[in-house]
Amino acid sequence: MSKGFIWVVDDDSSIRWVLEKTLTSTNMMCESFGDAESVIQALERNVPDVIISDIRMPGMDGLSLLNHVQENYPELPVIIMTAHSDLDAAVSAYQKGAFEYLPKPFDIDEALTLVERALAHSQEQKKQSNAKPKKEHHVPEIIGEAPAMQEVFRAIGRLSRSSISVLINGESGTGKELVAHALHRHSPRANNEFIALNMAAIPKDLIESELFGHEKGAFTGANSVRKGRFEQANGGTLFLDEIGDMPLDIQTRLLRVLADGQFYRVGGHSPVQVDVRIIAATHQNLEQLVNGGGFREDLFHRLNVIRVHIPALRERREDITKLADHFLHLASKELGVECKALSKEASKTLSQCQWPGNVRQLENTCRWLTVMASSQEVLPADLPQELFTSPSASTQRNDEDWQAQFSHWVEAQLSQGEANILNKVIPNVERILLEKALHHTHGHKQDAAKLLGWGRNTLTRKLKELE
Numbered sequence: 001m002s003k004g005f006i007w008v009v010d011d012d013s014s015i016r017w018v019l020e021k022t023l024t025s026t027n028m029m030c031e032s033f034g035d036a037e038s039v040i041q042a043l044e045r046n047v048p049d050v051i052i053s054d055i056r057m058p059g060m061d062g063l064s065l066l067n068h069v070q071e072n073y074p075e076l077p078v079i080i081m082t083a084h085s086d087l088d089a090a091v092s093a094y095q096k097g098a099f100e101y102l103p104k105p106f107d108i109d110e111a112l113t114l115v116e117r118a119l120a121h122s123q124e125q126k127k128q129s130n131a132k133p134k135k136e137h138h139v140p141e142i143i144g145e146a147p148a149m150q151e152v153f154r155a156i157g158r159l160s161r162s163s164i165s166v167l168i169n170g171e172s173g174t175g176k177e178l179v180a181h182a183l184h185r186h187s188p189r190a191n192n193e194f195i196a197l198n199m200a201a202i203p204k205d206l207i208e209s210e211l212f213g214h215e216k217g218a219f220t221g222a223n224s225v226r227k228g229r230f231e232q233a234n235g236g237t238l239f240l241d242e243i244g245d246m247p248l249d250i251q252t253r254l255l256r257v258l259a260d261g262q263f264y265r266v267g268g269h270s271p272v273q274v275d276v277r278i279i280a281a282t283h284q285n286l287e288q289l290v291n292g293g294g295f296r297e298d299l300f301h302r303l304n305v306i307r308v309h310i311p312a313l314r315e316r317r318e319d320i321t322k323l324a325d326h327f328l329h330l331a332s333k334e335l336g337v338e339c340k341a342l343s344k345e346a347s348k349t350l351s352q353c354q355w356p357g358n359v360r361q362l363e364n365t366c367r368w369l370t371v372m373a374s375s376q377e378v379l380p381a382d383l384p385q386e387l388f389t390s391p392s393a394s395t396q397r398n399d400e401d402w403q404a405q406f407s408h409w410v411e412a413q414l415s416q417g418e419a420n421i422l423n424k425v426i427p428n429v430e431r432i433l434l435e436k437a438l439h440h441t442h443g444h445k446q447d448a449a450k451l452l453g454w455g456r457n458t459l460t461r462k463l464k465e466l467e
Contacts, residue, residue, distance in 0.1 A: 004049035004119045007042075009033045009065065010081075011057045015104075019052060022108050023115065036060035040068060047073055050099075050118040052111070055082035055089055063092055070097045077118040081106065091186045094157030101157060103150050142178050143323055146316035152179060155308045160186040165258070167243075167303045168281040170310030173360030176281040177241060179310060184237040189277055192236030195229050200242040207250050209266050218267025230263060230274050237277045243303070244284035244295060251296045258302050278303065313355040313362060320351045323359065327366035328378075340370055345407070346378045353387050431466050434459070 006028050008019045016032040023030040033039050036053070037060055051069065055062035066078050077099035082089050093101045099118045102111060144152065156179070159166065166183060168176045177196060184194045202210055209218075213228030229238055240246070246254070257263045258278065262271040280303050289295035313320065324342060332339035342350070355361055365384060373382040413421055437448035449459035 003028045003116075004122075005029045005031075006115060007031050007033060007039065007048040007051045009036060009039050009051065009053040009057075009062070011035060011054065015054070015081075018108065019111065022112055026112065028115070036062065036065040039065060043069075043073065047076060049122055050077050050079065050115055052079045052081060052102075052115065055080050055093065063096055066093070066096045066098060075122070077122055079111075079114050079118060081111075091153070091157045091160055091182075095160050095186065101154060103145075142175065142182060143326055144316060144319050145322070146311070146319050148311035148316050149319065152308060152310060155306075156182050156186060159183060159306065161188065163188060163277045165278045165280070165303055165305050167286075167305075167307045168279065168310060169286075169307065170281075170283065171312050171358055172283045173358035174310040174312060175359050176283075176310055177239065179308060180237075180239040180241075180279045180281060183279055183308075184239075184277075187237070187277070189236050193233050194237045194239065195233040196239040196241060197229050198241040199245040204247050207247065208253070211250065212253065212263050212265055213272075214266035215268045218265070222267070225265075228265065230257065230276055231272060233276045234274045235276075237279055240278065240280045242282055242284075243280040244282040244286055244289055248294075248296065251299050255296065255299045255302060258299075313358040317351050320355075320362065321347045323362055324350055324366055327363045328370060330363075331367045331370040334367075335370055337370060338376060340373055340376055340378050342378045343380075346380050346383060349380045349383060350387075427466060430462055434462060434466065 003026065006023050008016050008023075008030060009032075010016050010019075011034055013034070016034070020030045020032050031042075031048070033042070035057055039051070039053075040060075051065075053062040053065055062080055062082070066080060069076050069078055074097075078097070079100050079102055080089075080093040080098040081102040081104055082093075083104040089101075099121075100114045102114060142153075144150070166180075168179055170176050180196070181194060184190060197210060199207065209226070209228065211228050211230060213226050213231055214222050216222060216225050240254075253263065257274070257276075261275065262273045264271060286295055286300050286304070290297045290300050313323075321342065324347070328340050328342070350362075350365075357364075365387065368384055369378050369382060372384075373379075375382075410421065413424075418424075433452055434448070437451045438445070441447035441451065445459055446456050449456045452459065454462070
């Protein structure tokens with residue numbers, strides 16, 4: 001007996017073939033379609049148990065097909081797959097009611113697991129009414145094809161219908177506030193305020209007033225009533241960055257607001273009622289802070305309902321070139337100049353750096369290159385030296401760096417019509433080798449010759465030739 005009837009929709013015949021073979025080998029019936037229009041027509045005759053559809057196809061795209069299915073067959077689970085790994089694709093798929101989002105290239109076992117999950121939950125899906133698609137928001141600042149970033153996109157998509165508290169953790173410069181913005185923009189609160197407050201940037205004696213506001217005369221200089229960030233964010237989202245730096249007494253007040261939905265302004269006697277979603281972020285280990293008494297355990301558990309981890313840039317190296325191109329484009333628009341382009345070697349070098357400052361450091365580097373690089377094509381020699389002199393980057397430069405620069409020099413010489421390049425290069429290379437070897441051996445010629453793989457007589461002859 002067949003497990004279920006699956007439809008595969010993709011303009012790529014190889015994808016259709018692989019999925020069809022895999023599904024039929026596990027006792028599922030499968031039918032393939034090369035375009036969404038054919039699926040619409042086929043649905044008038046029969047309805048499958050699950051649809052797996054590509055998102056970008058000629059004619060009607062996968063999201064339009066998904067929208068049609070949700071309007072006419074709300075019980076039918078749809079798995080969306082795409083090679084275009086971006087936030088909008090992930091969020092749009094979830095918001096329009098997709099059962100799951102599957103980025104290409106995918107693991108065939110993962111695809112099979114998703115189909116089996118969709119089949120298992122098919123009856124539940126039929127009982128539920130999918131929410132109407134909300135207005136999409138383009139968030140170009142978040143770029144990521146790395147698996148770790150795909151997990152972030154999935155989380156944003158899954159949370160798009162929720163107002164639950166979220167804790168974002170990741171190193172400084174990884175883009176925690178951008179993710180918080182995306183969570184807000186793709187939530188039911190998107191039409192209301194997003195208010196951000198960095199706990200580490202405000203003097204401790206001002207944090208209470210900043211968060212909760214104050215009444216007139218509450219303290220010296222309080223000449224009028226002032227609404228705090230909670231009131232400003234009412235109905236929307238309050239993003240508390242670097243929550244680990246929040247003083248313990250303020251943590252207590254925050255916990256009460258989360259529990260009761262109300263607070264008192266500084267100097268106030270009447271409770272203020274608010275409806276605010278909290279998104280908190282930190283680069284610190286909150287569990288360690290809790291164990292050390294620096295953070296309330298009950299507040300930690302209240303905030304840690306859903307945790308989203310933002311990977312460091314060194315953990316998603318496959319995204320560095322795309323991010324750099326994006327930041328170079330932004331910098332050129334900001335400064336009103338022609339956009340610089342990374343050479344293949346410069347791109348490779350950037351991808352090998354450690355980036356202790358993460359995406360923020362890469363963005364600043366691209367802004368620097370837009371101003372300081374000598375030509376439109378950015379070469380490894382144009383990159384700021386700080387990328388290679390920081391302790392974390394001390395091991396990053398390897399043999400490929402000088403080979404890349406030497407390759408560019410040779411190319412330039414040949415394009416200028418230079419001849420006898422070997423006669424220019426070899427004496428200089430040998431001179432450098434001799435000087436460094438003799439310096440390393442404190443002038444002992446026999447030891448230097450051994451380091452260079454020469455005989456002592458050869459080294460003596462080379463020294464005379466180079467005099």
